[in-house]
Amino acid sequence: MVAAMFATLLANTLLGIPLFLTLIVTALVGFAFVDPGMIARMMPQQFFGGLNSFSLMAIPLFILAGNLMNACGMTERLMRVARLLVGHLRGGIGHVNVVGSVFMSGVNGSAAADASALGSLLVPAMRRDGYSTAFAAGLTAGSSLIGPIIPPSIFMILYSAQTNTSVGQLFLGGVVPGL
Known part of the structure; x- marks a missing residue:
């Protein structure tokens, strides 16, 4: 067999x-x-x-929220807020990339969604500011990995569904390491 x-x-x-x-x-x-x-x-x-599984229902809703944010222009607005917070610092657009990833992580919970949403916006902006394409792409890829750590996280929901642990406790446990 x-x-x-x-x-x-x-x-x-x-x-x-x-x-x-x-x-x-x-x-x-x-x-x-x-x-x-x-x-x-x-x-x-x-x-x-x-x-x-009731908790698994959140995954397609996170994906929908990310798509709606991109379609209605919310992603650009979040990037403007990030630019206001850290754009004045030396290497500001790089800081904006990381802070924008933290914002996006708090909405969609996926590293792939963060990388695709931020990459289309920030990599060209970073290239215009004199950063190399490799550095811009690397920073975007690295900062998008915050997505699975900061709640709400798709991986935390999957882990909770498989192990019967509390989603709320997992989310509380991910806030400090993510930030």
Whole structure:
């Protein structure tokens, strides 16, 4: 059974089949060796069981909030506030990058969303101010890693859902290290 599943995984990967289809086909091969009738009973149960988590509902809502912020211009407004706070310091646009990332982290909770939102705004601005593209991109990538630490964090919600720990306690524990 294990050899057949590994062979299926390897063959599908080498054929260039998308990863999600490769994993589904490999799982179906494994089910065929155990009990073919198990597929009809287990798949609906697993699909609906995965959707039945109240705390996981926050993840698509964070993504929606980030998209709405970009669409309505809130990201640019947050960058103006960050520029007012730290823009006057030496290397101000770099500080604006970090403070803007802290602001964005408090809204969407994702490092990837922070990097994409801030990268499109601040990397060109940093290049205009004389910073190299590599430095601007590196600072944006590094500062976006604050996202999973500062609440609300998608990873904290996933951790809470898997381990039955309090989301509120995780959020309280992430404030000081994030800041």
